Every structure is written in C-alpha cells, then in structure tokens.
Amino acid sequence: MENKDLKEDRAPESVSAPEKKLSAEKAGDDSPDRGNIGEKKSPDVQSESSEEEKISNVQKGENPEAHKDGENTGNVQNESTEVKHHEANKEGERSVDVQKESRGVKITEPEKDRGAEDPTPDAGAVPMEEKENEPVFDGTENPEIGENGRHSESDLAAQGTAWPEKAAALKNYVVERGAAVGNFVRRLSSGRKEELDQGQGGSENNIVSNNEEDKKTNLFKDWNAWNPLTLVKNTLDANAEAKGIRVEDMPAQHLLQGPVFKGKVILFSCSESSDCRMARSFLRQKGLRYFEINIDVYPGRKAELEQKTGSSFVPKIFFNEVCLGGVKELKAMDASGELDEKIKGLMETEAPLSAPLPPSAEEEDFGNNGMVDEFESVVKNLRKHVVVKDRFYKMRMFSRCFVASDAVDFLAEDQLLERDEAVDFGRRIASKHFFHHVQDENIFDDGNHLYRFLEHDPVVSTKCYNFSGRTNDMKPKPAIDVAAKLRSLTLAIYAAYISDNGKHVDYRSIAASAEFVRYLKVTEDLQRIDLHDLSREEKLAFFINLYNMMAIHAIVLWGHPNGALERRRFFGDFKYVIGGYPYSLSAIQNGVLRGNQRPPYNLTKPFGLKDKRLKVALQIPEPLVHFALVSGSKSSPPFICYAPGSIDEELRLAARIFFNDTGFSIDADTNTASLSKIMKWYSVDFGNNEREVLKFVANYLEPARAEQLLGLLGSNQLKVTYQPYDWSLND
Structure with missing residues (x-):
C-alpha cells in the first residue's frame, strides 16, 4: 500500500559508517564503533555537547533510554526533547568528520555533500529511526519480577490494570540501573561532578576533563595501530597478576610463543582423534611451540603428508624436515633422552625449504568461493541507479534508503519487463536478502515504500561482526553446507586451543590462529543463507555451535565483560547477520533456542509478532541447551562441538x-x-x-x-x- 503522505528529505549524515551512533545509539547506547573493535570499553564517536547532555540528564535522574521510549509513544510533549537530540546529533556528525580527517581517513565527496545539504524547515523536529533494544539478561536479579519476566498476581491487582510491556520494562530499567549508570557517568566525567554541584564547572563543555580529551585524542591517533590481541594479552596478564602468577610462569598453552627456535615443529593432526589430543598435550608439556596442520581444515596437505611419510595417518610430528613419528614414538624418545638432544638441535638449526610449511589462512580458501549469484549484476546496477539517501516516512527519518518506484522503473527498463513483472522480479531479489523494507512491512511492492540495501542497515553495518562493509554477493550456499564448514573449523579450534575437559580456553592463541581467520571468512557466507529448510536437529547444532564461537569471537575482540553493563553489551550488541537479519547472543539463546521466551527478569520477548526471525525460532523450546551454551565464564558448561545427527x-x-x-x-x-x-x-x-x-x-x-x-x-x-x-x- 502506498503512503500518500510520503516526503523526501535528507538529514545530516555521519561519514562512511551509516548511523554508527546516530540512530541505534543516539540514546546513550554503549555499543562499539566499527573502528573500536578491539576496545573493551569503546567510547562513542560523538560531540562533547551530546555527551554532556546525556551526563546532565542522568545526574538529574533522567535515563537516556527514557527519551528513546518517549519518542516511540509519539507524545507531543517530547517534541522539544527530540529537537535537542537531533541538534546534538548534527554536532556529533560534524565532530566525526573532524575526527576522521584528523586520523587521515578520507571522507568521500558524497559524504561531505550529504552533510552540507540544508534540511527541510521541520527536519530538526523529525525523530530519527530507532531500533528497539533487545531484552537481555546480564546476571542482575530483580526480585520484583520473576525469572520468567512476569509480575506476581498481587502486584498486577494492586496496579488495577496491566502495563504495556515496554513501559514496564522501562520502569524496571530506570529503577535497577540508576546506580550503575551513575557510576559510569562519574567515571566518564573524571571526578568533575563535585565541581558541577558547586557551580565551579563553568559551561557544560567542561564536564569532560582534559584527561578525557587527551584519551580521545590518543585513541584516534592510535586507531590504525590497534591490535585486538593487545586487549586479550592485557586481560590475561591482569588475571595472572591478580592470582599472584607471573606471566613468565604461565603454562605454555597460554603463551603465543614458547622457547625461541631457529627450526620448526610441525604437527599434522585431525580434529576428532584422541591420539592427536595426546600429541598436543605432550608438546605443550615439553614447552614446544608448534604449528599445527589439521588435515580436516587443510585437506590438500594430506597428499603432502603421504608423500613425505608414505601414510596419511595422524598424528605425525616433524622437527624441521624430519618426521619423528607419532606421540608413542616421541614418548619413547623422551624416556631415553634422545628427544632432548633433538630439541637442542632444533634451537640451533634453521628449517630447510624441504620442511613442511606452516598453514596459511589463504591456503585452500573455501570460505568465500562459489558461484556468483544470478542477481549480482542486476543488483550492482540497481545500486548505481537508485537514489540512496535519508528519507521521511511515517513520521520518522530513515537513513540511506531508496524508493520502491525508482527501483521498479529501473528493473522494468533494464530487464525489458512490464511494471507488474518488474515488481515480481524485485521480490525475487529481495527474497535473496539484497535489500529489505525499512520496517519489514512487505517483501517488495511498487509505490512510495522505502527499502534499504543490506550494507546500509545501521545495525548490520555497525554491530554485525561477520560483515566487512559490503554484502557477500556470491550465490548463497545451502545452510547445511555452511554449518558443516563452520563445524569443521570449530572442531579444529576446540581441539587445538581448548583443554580436553572443555573448561579452559587459550583465547590469545585462537586470535592468532589461521583456523580462526578462516572461520571468520566462512561466517560471511551466513549473510544471505536460507535458514528455513533446516530441520530441528540441524538448527539446534548450528545455533549452539555458532553461539559458542560468537562468544569466543566477542572475547577476542572486546575482552571479557566486567560487570552487568558490559555483559548487557556483550550479550545484546555483538551480532552476526544471518539470513539477512542480525542475531545477538541473547537473540540466539532466548529467541531461537528457547522458542522466543523472555530472558530472565525481562518483560519483553526477543522477537515481536512481525519479526522475520520468529520463523527461525524452535517451535518447542529445548531446555538442554542451557548445558551446551558457553558465554566464556567459569560457571558456564564446558565446550563441546555438536553434530546434527547425534544432537539429542x-x-x-x-x-x-x-x-x-x-x-x-x-x-x-x-x-x-x-x-x-x-x-x-x-x-x-x-x-x-x-x-x-x-x-x-x-x-x-x-x-x-x-x-x-x-x-x-x-x-x-x-x-x-x-x-x-x-x-x-x-x-
């Protein structure tokens, strides 16, 4: 159905990352900018005036989330608040431009033009598009709300009528998070709160101290030099120091490097083998740094092993070009003292060219290969011909979208189709998740409806970490095939970097491994796959394994969450785009595997009635998933890689x-x-x-x-x- 009141407009827009902190995080959300991947506490890229306004509101007893929910109700009394937020965002966007230029990041001409265009007279009063925050359980218990997210009957009777879920959730958030938000604000303001209370703080621009400004400056200065391993190293070192353990005394499996060798130790292995596990444990006990070639991950290296040894049986351990045999042979050498002599020789002798080469992430890359999608060329031309910009639709401003009628005009001309046929053709493209309706009202219809390419979705582009900036235009592989590839890599990672009992993880080595790099490449195949053909067993194994690897990925990039606020971000803001839609850890656990049930101490479900992800959720919740999902905490269950054929x-x-x-x-x-x-x-x-x-x-x-x-x-x-x-x- 056409919207007769449609108006087109442009609002000032942030640079290359669309709405990074403009829509999804306008109300004070703490999720990271794409450039801040490695930070444990990534500061939002925004203007000082926007920060101080939020700080001032919290100190007055107001919650930034209250503004967002107030806007959604359409209350006329909030129009002035919306104007202030929009003006603050405009200043924040100008600040982003300055900060990017200061880092040497080039701002393209279209971005500068968009930011320079004059909005319509009433644009300042137009609320921007807002994505509702998913309900997330962060470990904080609220005795007023049951574990299943419902008030007691006596409470409801006393209220006289049932509250809307959203309003009740907001009340709960304000009551329970007030102290935590206050602590966060005090840290952010670097102790300037006392000066403000005494009237000595001057203007609002002085809320953030010079130290904070210096930190931001240093952050942007060192942006390109950021290494996520630094965060993992600092976290592990801090944990070791807290336990009274020197980093030098930590077990070998916790270190990226063992003794310095001129030569190389190469282990040929496979994922599901007790002998291979014994070989890894033995090499670690000896303090040997080794390179592992998993023939399940690198099947082409199996022929090399056969050529060098006459057999493809694993494990096989090489010292440089010499094969010493399996774990049984190494233990025999160790008992006789011969192994120590060989280790000494390995320290002094460089590996010749005939020695097996360590694996490479690019080797036999099966992550992104395949056939080009049949609509790839059409979509490529469609991106060029439709006008993508911010537009006004149903009392909201939606960023980087295009009008359906423009797309139909192009498809009709490009494919020589009648208009009705062009609409059907557009629906076929949309069903492959190249673009979606901005409010998921339909698949594709002619008229004034607004649609947005997947890469322009603000959540996908800023919070989905299997998305590298552009949509994977290759033909989507069958979901069961992608799940099998991910499971193969997951098995290899578990076998090499997780203890035999599944309770201890070497995150630092995972981050530096070729297997993990390959895993991340394969996750890009998830962007447009079709999940609806998966059986219950396939869906269970796929989402459990994916949840556990997403948790590892999040810890590698962000570090382990410390406290309720960081856990809320960890479970709610770290996402993968799967089948065209974003899934957080909380959405996978409570939305998919628990059959769309409320997280503990929450009043709303992860998926609404119109949410397309609801079709992916299990029809009957599986309670045993709670003993399979691992969030990276010590009280979590052990890591196990699950297979669809034996999942139950x-x-x-x-x-x-x-x-x-x-x-x-x-x-x-x-x-x-x-x-x-x-x-x-x-x-x-x-x-x-x-x-x-x-x-x-x-x-x-x-x-x-x-x-x-x-x-x-x-x-x-x-x-x-x-x-x-x-x-x-x-x-």
Whole structure:
C-alpha cells in the first residue's frame, strides 16, 4: 500500500559508517564503533555537547533510554526533547568528520555533500529511526519480577490494570540501573561532578576533563595501530597478576610463543582423534611451540603428508624436515633422552625449504568461493541507479534508503519487463536478502515504500561482526553446507586451543590462529543463507555451535565483560547477520533456542509478532541447551562441538556432565541440595515449581545420587540453595 503522505528529505549524515551512533545509539547506547573493535570499553564517536547532555540528564535522574521510549509513544510533549537530540546529533556528525580527517581517513565527496545539504524547515523536529533494544539478561536479579519476566498476581491487582510491556520494562530499567549508570557517568566525567554541584564547572563543555580529551585524542591517533590481541594479552596478564602468577610462569598453552627456535615443529593432526589430543598435550608439556596442520581444515596437505611419510595417518610430528613419528614414538624418545638432544638441535638449526610449511589462512580458501549469484549484476546496477539517501516516512527519518518506484522503473527498463513483472522480479531479489523494507512491512511492492540495501542497515553495518562493509554477493550456499564448514573449523579450534575437559580456553592463541581467520571468512557466507529448510536437529547444532564461537569471537575482540553493563553489551550488541537479519547472543539463546521466551527478569520477548526471525525460532523450546551454551565464564558448561545427527544424545550427555560435575551437589547431613544459578534463572524451562526442577535434575544424575535426591524429595525435608555464579573468564 502506498503512503500518500510520503516526503523526501535528507538529514545530516555521519561519514562512511551509516548511523554508527546516530540512530541505534543516539540514546546513550554503549555499543562499539566499527573502528573500536578491539576496545573493551569503546567510547562513542560523538560531540562533547551530546555527551554532556546525556551526563546532565542522568545526574538529574533522567535515563537516556527514557527519551528513546518517549519518542516511540509519539507524545507531543517530547517534541522539544527530540529537537535537542537531533541538534546534538548534527554536532556529533560534524565532530566525526573532524575526527576522521584528523586520523587521515578520507571522507568521500558524497559524504561531505550529504552533510552540507540544508534540511527541510521541520527536519530538526523529525525523530530519527530507532531500533528497539533487545531484552537481555546480564546476571542482575530483580526480585520484583520473576525469572520468567512476569509480575506476581498481587502486584498486577494492586496496579488495577496491566502495563504495556515496554513501559514496564522501562520502569524496571530506570529503577535497577540508576546506580550503575551513575557510576559510569562519574567515571566518564573524571571526578568533575563535585565541581558541577558547586557551580565551579563553568559551561557544560567542561564536564569532560582534559584527561578525557587527551584519551580521545590518543585513541584516534592510535586507531590504525590497534591490535585486538593487545586487549586479550592485557586481560590475561591482569588475571595472572591478580592470582599472584607471573606471566613468565604461565603454562605454555597460554603463551603465543614458547622457547625461541631457529627450526620448526610441525604437527599434522585431525580434529576428532584422541591420539592427536595426546600429541598436543605432550608438546605443550615439553614447552614446544608448534604449528599445527589439521588435515580436516587443510585437506590438500594430506597428499603432502603421504608423500613425505608414505601414510596419511595422524598424528605425525616433524622437527624441521624430519618426521619423528607419532606421540608413542616421541614418548619413547623422551624416556631415553634422545628427544632432548633433538630439541637442542632444533634451537640451533634453521628449517630447510624441504620442511613442511606452516598453514596459511589463504591456503585452500573455501570460505568465500562459489558461484556468483544470478542477481549480482542486476543488483550492482540497481545500486548505481537508485537514489540512496535519508528519507521521511511515517513520521520518522530513515537513513540511506531508496524508493520502491525508482527501483521498479529501473528493473522494468533494464530487464525489458512490464511494471507488474518488474515488481515480481524485485521480490525475487529481495527474497535473496539484497535489500529489505525499512520496517519489514512487505517483501517488495511498487509505490512510495522505502527499502534499504543490506550494507546500509545501521545495525548490520555497525554491530554485525561477520560483515566487512559490503554484502557477500556470491550465490548463497545451502545452510547445511555452511554449518558443516563452520563445524569443521570449530572442531579444529576446540581441539587445538581448548583443554580436553572443555573448561579452559587459550583465547590469545585462537586470535592468532589461521583456523580462526578462516572461520571468520566462512561466517560471511551466513549473510544471505536460507535458514528455513533446516530441520530441528540441524538448527539446534548450528545455533549452539555458532553461539559458542560468537562468544569466543566477542572475547577476542572486546575482552571479557566486567560487570552487568558490559555483559548487557556483550550479550545484546555483538551480532552476526544471518539470513539477512542480525542475531545477538541473547537473540540466539532466548529467541531461537528457547522458542522466543523472555530472558530472565525481562518483560519483553526477543522477537515481536512481525519479526522475520520468529520463523527461525524452535517451535518447542529445548531446555538442554542451557548445558551446551558457553558465554566464556567459569560457571558456564564446558565446550563441546555438536553434530546434527547425534544432537539429542550429545545434549543429554552435556546435561549429565554438568550436573555430575559442579552444577549440582547434595549434603545428606543438612538435607540441602545446591544447584547452579542457571536452574533458578531459567526455571520456567525445567518445571513449574522447584520440586519439578529437582525431578528434572534427577534424570541426569548418577543412579545413586538420583535415588538419594528423590528420597529426600519424598520426605519433604529437602532444602534448596543456589550456587553463586562465577562470571570470571574461563582461560
């Protein structure tokens, strides 16, 4: 249906990254700029006036999120607030231009032109497009709201009527986050709050201290020199120092480098082999830095192994060009002292050209190869011919979009089609996720509807970390094939850099590994795949494995989250674009795997009724996923790579491992059962009350412990407590 009241307009726009902090983070969101990937606390690129306005509002008891929700209600009383926010954003965009130029980043002429154009007279009063924040559980418990996100019946009766979910969620956020936001603001203002209270702070521009300005200047100055490994190193070093351990004394698997060798140690291996795991453990115990060639990841190297040894059996360990054999042979050499002599020779002898070469991320790259999409050339020309700019639609300003009628005009002329045929042709293109309606109202219709290319979506371009700046225009591969490739690389990473029990992760080595680089390349194939043909088992294995690798990816780039606010960002703002839509860790867990249920202590569901991702969610929630999802904390379950053919059996095994390890304990002397906090937070997934939850647990305990638990349940004398959740890093 056409919108008769459509008006076209341009609002001042940020430089090359569309709406980086203009729409999704206008209300004070703390998510990172694409340039700040490696930072644990990435400051928003915005003007000082915009920062001070938010700081001032928080100090007065106002919450930035309240402005955003107030705008969504369309209350006339908020028009002046919207004008202030828009003016602050204009100043922030000019600041971004200056900052980019100061870093030597070239601003293209179209970007300068867009920023220089005069808006319509009322543009300042037009609220910008806003994306609703997904409900996220950050580990903070709210006793006023149950774990399933609902108020008690007595509370609702006292209120007289049910609140809208959004308003109740806002109230909860303001009440529970006030102290945390206040601490954040005090840190941001560098202790200037006292001066402001005494009237000594001068103008609002003085809120941010000179030290903060120096930090920003240094940040932009060193932007191009940023290395995400630095953050991981600092985090690990800080953890070691806190434990009283010197970095030099840390185990070899925690270090990027072992002893300095002129020669090379090469391990040929595969992912699922107990002998290969033993070989890795042995080399680490000896303090040897080695390069691993996983023949599952690099199948072409299997022929090289056969040529050099006459067999493709793994593991095989090479010292330079000499094959010493497998782990059995190395242990025999170690017992006789021969291995120490060979290690000494390795330190002094450089590897000849005949030695196996270490693997390369570009070697046999199967991440982005394939056929070109049938619509690639049409879409390429469409991008050139339609006018992409900010436009006014249904009382909102939408950035970098085009009008449907312009696209239909081009398709009709380019493909020699009648107008109705051109619309059908456009729907075929849109179904491949090259572009979407700005409000997901339809697939593609003629008229004044607004559409946006995938690369121009503000969430995709700023928060999706499998998106490198342009849409993957290759023909989408079958989802099951992409899942199999990702699983193969996940197995290789787990085998090489995660302990045998799955509880300790060498994040630093993962970040530097060729396997991880290849994994990131393959994730670009997720951008436009079709998830709807996946079976329940395939969907479970795919999303569990993806969640766990996304968590590793987020820790490598951002560092481990410290505190509730950083966990909220970790679970809600780190996303992949999958099948044309962004998925956060919270969306995968609560939206897909839990069948679109509310996160604990939240009042809204991840996916609304019109959300296209709702079709991907499981029809029946799977409670066992809680013992498979790993967020990088010590209280998380161990890492396991799941296969679709045996997913249910593997999930039952994961539950048994979890409860028979640290997830459950019972004290017969005091008749007390101790459960993981996971069983409290997500109790609605396991039963309607505590008794049913304990019966669920009994199904996965060893027979003797299950009998003991059920006996105490029958006597009605059992007390239940919940273990503190350890959020520290599982390194």
